[in-house]
Amino acid sequence: MELKKLQNGSDIRGVAVDGVEGESVTLTKEAVYALARGFVAYLRKKYGKEELRIAIGHDSRISAKELKESIMQGLVDEGVQVCDCGLASTPSMFMSTVFEEFKEDGAIMITASHLPYNRNGMKFFDKDGGLNKEDIKSLITFGEQESFINKENGSVEIKDLLSVYSAFLRELIKKEVNHPNTYDKPLSGMKILVDAGNGAGGFYVDKVLQPLGADTSGSQFLEPDGMFPNHIPNPEDAKAMQSICDAVKTNHSDLGIIFDTDVDRSSAVDKYGHEISRNAIVALAAALVCEEHPGTTIVTDSVTSDELHDFLENVLQVKHLRFKRGYKNVINEAVRLNKEGIDSQLAIETSGHAALKENYFLDDGAYLATKIVIKAAKMHLEGHSLDELIKELKHPLEEKELRFKITCEDFGSYGDKVLEELKVYAEKHGEFMLAPVNHEGLRFSFDKEHGNGWCLLRKSLHDPILPCNIESNTENGCKEIAKHLYAFLKNYKELDLQAMEEFIKE
Template sequence: MTDFNWTQLQNGSDIRGVALEGVAGEAVNLTGGRVTILGKAFGTWLAQYLEKSSTTLRVAVGRDSRLSGPALSEAVTTGLTSLGIAVYDVAIASTPAMFMSTITEGFDCDGAIMLTASHLPFNRNGLKFFTKKGGLDQPDIQAILELATVNQFEAIAPAGQVTQRDLMAVYAGQLVTKIREGVNSQHNFEQPLQGLKIVVDAGNGSGGFYVDRVLQPLGADTRGSQFLDPDGLFPNHIPNPENKAAMAAISEAVVANDADFGIIFDTDVDRGAAVDSAGKALNRNRLIALMSVIVQKAHPGSTIVTDSITSDGLTTFIEQELGGRHYRYRRGYKNVINQAIALNQAGEESWLAIETSGHGAMKENHFLDDGAYLITKLLVEVAKLQEQGKTITDLITNLQEPAESKEFRFKITDPDFKTYGLQVIEQLKIFAEQQENWQIVPKNHEGIRVSCQSPEQNGWFLLRLSLHDPVMPLNVESNVNGGVEKINIQLLNFLQNHSDLDLGAFKNP
């Protein structure tokens, strides 16, 4: 395996690859043998990081519902135990629960590994790594892959022992306690969700536990919940709160079952979204607004860190309605989380870091991006508001939402796509400065964001370079019908002069 390019498996702060055949043109590169080596590499890295002998370490291993999960879980466990590391096999779990295994009494693991590829197709899989300080960052993954490349590990006898543990029961119990104490009902402390009908869509991923281990013990009526059973083929829809079909499925389930609230998770439950009683999606800007309300109640004036594509109306809501500060940063959930941590270290309180994708992390929860925790926080408000005869959507009545919002993705055909993309952005800055009623937004941390202030446009656009791919995403929003098209027409005067950008549907809708 010395000729294998291990760097192809790095996906930011995760490892991802093709684990199963079945998709044309996608050769398997995340084999059992390679995952065993990755287990050895992580175990070696962890021992060095903690300055401990590997024989004293304990690591939890979990997986989502993917078909390749059991085999790869066994493979990574083989790698770990060959170094004398004790392993807790927790079977199907959520990614946030894997981190909690490192800081929860009774587990107290030195590290944890989650086998998942989030919402990617059935043939993909990957590994996420944790220590007690949280998820690993890009340099850590690079170091692990360097160890895998060298592949010089000495087996230690006896091998580490493997113990089966039910992590999800403990993790779910923590969420149950959080809701009971958060609602603190004087009428029914043990079952504060009694009288509420709540429908869950787990998308056949790992999130089905939330029904029988969280909602039902709290008294909720969960009839109508769907796709709870793990199925790595994901036969019903992509488990992704950003996916239109997925959100339509949970919205339809809420309406069909006359439910009070709907919940949807991605495959490994580090992301979540909700639906109100009318079937209206509470994701993206609405989810951020709701979480901002909750945070500002507890921590007035807190800075809310988001990714770069949030709406102007959200900024107005956070800053003028709630009295907080909105800090737009770069795309990538780790970027957003790390920026919030950096702000706190610099003396600026930030209690929420959240992407429009549904990745949300709270300071009170170790800045762990945990979809189930965010939903749990929402449910506390749902229960409190029910006692007042109100609904969760009442909290964001004054959130201004765009009339139109679209995203376009331009493929870059120039081989040196990063240099080319950055040149396009610099040239667009010059073009934008020459346009009447266009203004470049200051304090922008990614690409170029332009405010389009004419009455017929009344919106904004952001052009940026993708984090990993030869693609330039363009997000365009307008507060008036037809405004996106007007912005696009003006933008086309610039974009059509760049032959290495594939404008596709943007040019010919």
């Protein structure tokens, strides 16, 4: 059984159901059964004990039930005491290893985040957090060996994790808002709208906001539906963001919150219907953190804007470290900094993945939403609104993302070659000004005569693609920068540059 092909960084991903032409099922019942048993072997080796408790949960995907049955069978066959949490969020599954009511040794979340309905996957947690890429490799090795104990005396218990998790969030809001007249109803007088995208995030309305007094009318797509009939549950998706922005304006809400499918990502919308996503959600999260931790280091992914960098360093006066794409990459870098004595309270991607040191460095969309709600409630009591926190954040005039497919088989080496030779090329062409620090790919600045902005060319984390992000503060500046880059890239026959060529000709 080739389980290695299912690894996607620190996750397991694959096609779980038929229905899309050309995409055959790869995440089979047999595969997840073996992966579950491999996880047990991994935990037994790490903790040095035979008796284990493992929680399992899932989002709204249509393949969740069938996969869960196979995973639970694998765990039971290993003698594990299984806690079936049913519909859950990815972050809540980690918290099952923390909460006194659970105290699990490990947890499995069945999810493929915002990917299409036919996909699914698995995320794994132990008491130290989400498993890393190397941990998943080890788990897969155990699963492929199929050398299991076969104790066959496991059991399954059904428990309501989301209610315990929601109570944790409610208590946090009450404690932090801490208004003497409305302690138990700190959100009274506020209208907060949630868009769950038919994923697992609908609980935030009836289990968190409403019990605290919020008016949640106008909230949309709260019912779990794994076909995602309204829009992709993804804060980066333009249609999804437009939908919640329109809903906030129509319902005259004070705040909008949008989650991805498994609620490990979130973004917001202010009372004017303006989206707080991508660079803006990074700015807002940093503004919340720096109040208690002035001067801390904010670790972000590599595609953040120059305007955000200026806002973080010169307005909030925190330190900004651009690192690599991938939520585990930014989290691990923040953890590393703290171990070295450099305070880093926030690791966040423009995708909406945000992990705070105060919350186990867990990328938790509902926790970030809760921090936003707390601040919004405090400002509401003072007659202010959330948008004021990031009013000095500027935005580029133009932005463009292009993705170039690498058509040769050894795409990793070919991508490395392109980047290495681009660096040499840039040294001979003065319009390219290489950023002093590049943790991922190559980032160049361009002056006013050559596009007035920047571009970042990097390798995709997993796919045979070179993504290219461009921003400019001049009309048609992105096109000008693209032309400079195209003059170099056109010589590489294994790159599909059709998207760039069409963009330049527009």
